[in-house]
Amino acid sequence: MYLTFGVTLVDITTKIAGIRLKNPTMLASGIMDEDAGSMQRIIECDAGAIVTKSIGLNAREGYPNPTVIELNHGILNAMGLPNPGIEQYCQEIRQLKNSKTPVIGSIYGANTREFIELGKRMEDHGVSALELNLSCPHAKSYGLEVGCDPKLVQEITSSVKEKVGIPIFVKLSPNVTNIIEIAIAAEEGNADAIVAINTVKGMKIDLELGKPILSNKIGGYSGKAIKPIGIRCVYEIAKNVDIPIVGVGGVTTGEDALEYIMAGASAVQIGSGVYYRGIDIFKKVCVEIEQLMKAYGYKKLTEIIGVAHT
Amino acid sequence: MYLTFGVTLVDITTKIAGIRLKNPTMLASGIMDEDAGSMQRIIECDAGAIVTKSIGLNAREGYPNPTVIELNHGILNAMGLPNPGIEQYCQEIRQLKNSKTPVIGSIYGANTREFIELGKRMEDHGVSALELNLSCPHAKSYGLEVGCDPKLVQEITSSVKEKVGIPIFVKLSPNVTNIIEIAIAAEEGNADAIVAINTVKGMKIDLELGKPILSNKIGGYSGKAIKPIGIRCVYEIAKNVDIPIVGVGGVTTGEDALEYIMAGASAVQIGSGVYYRGIDIFKKVCVEIEQLMKAYGYKKLTEIIGVAHT
Amino acid sequence: MNIPKITKIIESKREATDIKTITFHYPEEIESGQFFMVWMPDVDEIPMSVSYINGDIKGITFRKIGDATSALYKLKPGNKIGIRGPYGNGFKIQGKHILFVGGGTGVAMLAPAAEEAVKNSISSTVVIGVKNKSELFFEKRLKKCGAKVIISTDDGSVGYKGFASDAAKEILKKEKIDAVLTCGPEMMMKTLLDCCKNISFQASLERYMKCSIGICGQCCIGKGLRVCIDGPVFDGKTLKNVKDFGVYRRDSAGRKIQF
Amino acid sequence: MNIPKITKIIESKREATDIKTITFHYPEEIESGQFFMVWMPDVDEIPMSVSYINGDIKGITFRKIGDATSALYKLKPGNKIGIRGPYGNGFKIQGKHILFVGGGTGVAMLAPAAEEAVKNSISSTVVIGVKNKSELFFEKRLKKCGAKVIISTDDGSVGYKGFASDAAKEILKKEKIDAVLTCGPEMMMKTLLDCCKNISFQASLERYMKCSIGICGQCCIGKGLRVCIDGPVFDGKTLKNVKDFGVYRRDSAGRKIQF
Ligand SMILES: Cc1cc2nc3c(=O)[nH]c(=O)nc-3n(C[C@H](O)[C@H](O)[C@H](O)COP(=O)(O)OP(=O)(O)OC[C@H]3O[C@@H](n4cnc5c(N)ncnc54)[C@H](O)[C@@H]3O)c2cc1C
Ligand SMILES: Cc1cc2nc3c(=O)[nH]c(=O)nc-3n(C[C@H](O)[C@H](O)[C@H](O)COP(=O)(O)OP(=O)(O)OC[C@H]3O[C@@H](n4cnc5c(N)ncnc54)[C@H](O)[C@@H]3O)c2cc1C
Ligand SMILES: Cc1cc2nc3c(=O)[nH]c(=O)nc-3n(C[C@H](O)[C@H](O)[C@H](O)COP(=O)(O)O)c2cc1C
Ligand SMILES: Cc1cc2nc3c(=O)[nH]c(=O)nc-3n(C[C@H](O)[C@H](O)[C@H](O)COP(=O)(O)O)c2cc1C
Ligand code: FES
């Protein structure tokens, strides 16, 4: 099928773990996805898929403000995984049940049991796939503490995989010595796809007060500045695993998306880009991808996946 | 003593491991330090101290070009540790013997024995301190492969320490799961100071050719974009060790320097900043530090070290 | 960069019981209806509408209701806070005769709008609705600027006895009003919206805010309308399609809370 | 960003034995004396002076001596290479009568400078020094532009027999020359510098280059003069204080190599 955002007739559809996306731009977890209405709006902005906020068993208020600041070259956040808990959030997901755009449920937990419970609830309410957030850099005893241990990653992944029927994406952190080892652990745990990267641990200090600005002091760095790090991670992972990869980190243009795809990603997620280019960034990026494909003589997006390895 | 780059009378002298610096701006390793002439020029540009290129036992040509590219928010390099070997390089160091500005010898090796040998040679030829490069992200079997193992870091540090009489700085990589653990290992190995950070692993792919641009494919990301990562690392390290810290990564202005000092650094190193602001960046940053100190009511630079922890 | 700018309190002035105005140097241009994020280090950062626009000096007016506002309440001239913004869209001030309806601290952000309207030779009537006399503020300020001011109190301790929306309804019946601009309890604004069939309507909403730059989704209403960027001021046409308007808001965790 | 821009070879033309010119589309402005970094993917990226400036089309002229230049030599029209730059400072073209002295491929980068001089009505004499006739190139081009061309060959197979520097010395004795601009083997340039006591002198140097943006220190001469940024063209006054000029260069590892 040929999509036509722009004028050119190129095929920008893609597939991850059997899920077909009309285009490779997905909404990243934690951005405009606290309620059904917001996700609906992003769907109408033509995102190829939506990832929900990371949801836990119980409600969490997150950290006090300031939680998000914009730096010169990226965005720094320490939300602290605020979410209403799976019970309430399932109501939001149910409202999207008839959406043609795939909705992927992001979940975080402190242990295997929690991930399984959350995964089953998400599946029951109709998500197309799960994204295991094993990578949040700033919530104590969640995320990164789980996601930097290959054994735990494999165990959680395979345990959830056994209990649910939908595909499982594992989202990885760049804040590890060897991301390849973690990606391989996820693959060995039968993950259906890898999502990379989550934010990079960073900090900003106010000079006049001599204090870190974020209430959590340390935050996660996202946006334009981290793209070279994300590209490197996706490239390293693609060299070492066979499952599909979703590239995240600093995608704001069609060029950025294409770079991730060349590094080995089958699709990209966009988070901070919503700040840089507005909520219609998904459509903009698709148009730019089509223009670039035409300029470089590509007909199908899928033929570009991983070309940088050849 | 009161230095007067600008108009204000504030004291920007500092000290690391007993080495007194007339100001807190040091030349970072690998920048304009392949020969005595270049280092002499940087000394005349008023750097507070000079760190040499990382030197190994034998000459190394490094990787073919492209080895350095500038990205939108930082610089990506994969030099591959080119250097003429300690034998030839000692001639360069000897020429700086009478310099009032401290010269710190950076060395890399594949094992403890090499580090000891290099350290002794550097000491013989008159450097003020050693910087152990345990962190180069892109030279195989050197640097990062050594620097991400706390046991090796402690062993190398303490072994070199036993054999040389000059202070030992250990330079760390941000490409690890837990930089605190590595810093503690260096401290337990009796390091006199920690230098953080080396470059962040990154990649840039050319879209038209679908190829990584650097000949080594993966490179080290430096410059403006990485400052929040460096600040976070210095802050984390300062919370956990008692030895002085030298902050590196994205320092281009007095504000950047001050932010590192507030995070816990006793001095800063400048690398990519030489590209952004020219070779006279050292003086510029000093003037800016003085102006900020006046604006915020500080008299002595040393009273600012680590204020973000209070 | 979008980080707080540290500024010093110039003046802290009590306006009524538990209500204060603080002013500070902040040269950025701001329109009435826009808001700041106000950082009290080690406490919180909260959204606050601008209530004074006086060249480089700006002000906010707030009620002490919790941690952050209590911290603000205690600040003295010379104390430092962090300000960023302005955020949001502000009011469109158009028409021949505008009715401003402020409930509680809602009047704080309407005041600069009413002043601007009068300056633009628009007839301006302001309803100030408060629970009782001790909570009343900005009466003098608004009269002085040339607006017609009507007070309503729940207990009748001064002015009209009843809700501000009832007072407003009576005015709407009597006078030819082009536009209603309101800020206050959402139920009150909802009631007003229902009365404004053919009258242009703008309401300023409050939702829990975290990023204030339109990415975290915390403040969204309806179909992903972000109060921090698409609002805080919405027109009647938009609000009629927002199911949650006057029905529920979400707390810091994203849980729905009925009004 | 400072990354190679991919461009297609428009023409590849043999100039002499092992010497070719290739031209490509590269709209950036460039001055004679400046250079590009030329990327042959999977091979190397090397510095190359501009030898043709023709609106949006630029050219380089090179001798096949190793991996990268051999790869360049093989390229056909339509093949892609990466170009970045221009880098460096370029010549200052001033005076009434300029003597250009090119040794070997050095003449390649002098040609656009000589053309510019003639265009600015400056009398221009060009010495082209090569080993023998088979290596001679740009004679016609330079004559056509209006420069006076003198050929010297080591073996006397054409023109003056001897070194280019000797040919130049004779001219300096006979004619009133304001400025000498030279590029070629460093010993030749050093000899020339020694003859130019009262004559303005500029020489374009070659050093191993890696970053080309002034940070890696690979190309430095004297007291930290960066050939990539402070050069490649240096004046006589500067070069007199550079101890390594004509004495040694450094290889890719930074080892000194005597000329
Ligand atoms: C756009 C906007 C403009 C506002 N302008 C004014 C004003 O001019 N004057 C005024 O008095 N108040 C104003 N508010 C409300 C003000 O932000 C809250 O009263 C304040 O945040 C309470 O903080 P607290 O810590 O004192 O109370 P808490 O005890 O922390 O909370 C009390 C209630 O305040 C609200 N609140 C707390 N934090 C936030 C937050 N980050 N974002 C939104 N609401 C929050 C919640 O509803 C909460 O239930 C405005 C709110 C918004 C969204
Ligand atoms: C500013 C500048 C302008 C130049 N302009 C021209 C020109 O117009 N025409 C021309 O024929 N040549 C020019 N050169 C020389 C040209 O760069 C080398 O001939 C070329 O790099 C050789 O590469 P190779 O792989 O073919 O040879 P190799 O076999 O790799 O090397 C042969 C020699 O070339 C030199 N070389 C190799 N790589 C580099 C490098 N990265 N930087 C500098 N020198 C290197 C070294 O001296 C080396 O010993 C210029 C050099 C510089 C510095
Ligand atoms: C405000 C904010 C909230 C986020 N929340 C989550 C989250 O809940 N779960 C998660 O896996 N990632 C979260 N992320 C990380 C993003 O999904 C994404 O991995 C990261 O921001 C890098 O992409 P970007 O550069 O496009 O923003 C969040 C990022 C931001 C900026
Ligand atoms: C071209 C280049 C070469 C470098 N070479 C070395 C080196 O030899 N040894 C080392 O420890 N660090 C080396 N580095 C890292 C720098 O010393 C520094 O840690 C890093 O660039 C971050 O600082 P910056 O942002 O100021 O550049 C190099 C960096 C660059 C850009
Ligand atoms: S507060 Fe984050 S989207 Fe409005």
Ligand code: FES
């Ligand atoms: S080539 Fe790096 S400084 Fe000149």
